Amino acid sequence: MDPECAVQRAVELSMLGVHSLCLVGSVELGSLRVIGKGTTSLVVKGLARSGVVAVKIRRTDANRVSLLREARILESVKELGVGPRIRCASRNFLVWDFINGVDFAEWVEKVASREELETVLEKLLTKLFLLDQHGIVHAELSQPSNHILVDLERLEPVLVDFESASLDSQKSNLTQFMGFLVNKGNPLSEKLRKSLGLDDPLKIENLKKLLKAYKLSRDSESFREILDYFKASIIT
Known part of the structure; x- marks a missing residue:
């Protein structure tokens, strides 16, 4: 300079x-x-x-x-x-x-318990749904590692790097992130699925069906079905 x-x-x-x-x-x-x-x-x-x-x-x-x-x-x-x-x-x-936190990838590697993992992910999915409802698409959430911070004090996910965000895209934040979670071939998503107990192929296929329905409606009912199934799949 x-x-x-x-x-x-x-x-x-x-x-x-x-x-x-x-x-x-x-x-x-x-x-x-x-x-x-x-x-x-x-x-x-x-x-x-x-x-x-x-x-x-x-x-x-x-x-x-x-x-x-x-x-x-x-x-x-x-x-x-x-x-x-x-x-x-x-x-x-x-x-x-300033956010006292770490990026999503580092947090997944070091998270203390499944309960903490569930808490943060439920908050994250809810925030992604809110963005969808307001027509704001982050556009980078299929690779979330450096675009999500986790506040370590509040166990709160925070989305950063909105420079590529769109206000008129037809894409969905929720399906972008969930696509990352359910698709194979990414070491981080594989570790996340294993930590959550979501590595059963049948659970993944059922979740994909719910995501497909959500892409068409994007309403609170279809989101609730995804969230409920997500939480139930982790427990069982």
Whole structure:
């Protein structure tokens, strides 16, 4: 980054109330560490006047000219309790409440009990249904590993990375995620099915039938049938 750009971004970030960045996290970036890294952005921990935050930074080589579209989507899902609670935004930065959590893949590997797994997944499926009801499609949930965080204090799933989200897609968040869960060939989904006791082929086929019906109706009744069958299959 050239010095002029660096100064401009420092001023921009200061105007959002963020006074320092903390280069810590599980992702290595050269000699530095960050919370997350993608093709268009980085996420780092920050300190603001109002407390600890996460800061999403648009990369200078990104193919997106602004983060403001994602900011508008995050505002629209805030009241649903689905994504991070955004505080403010600019062309190059998004600032939201820091989440004390880990990504979905890491959490599945380390989850303490089946009860915790059931609790988080039931919350997650309910949030995906809410998004479907509001016509917001995340678009990345068939590969959920880095797009879902689990808040370790509240056992709460939080969807992140809405930059590819759509407001007019006919796809379904619920069926995208459940498609990941029931389809073979993914080590994470296979571990998840085994942990839940959902590795019986008959259970999977019955669940697929319910998902097919949900794709047609997307109503609360068909969602409840999926959720009830999902919970019953885990118990038996």
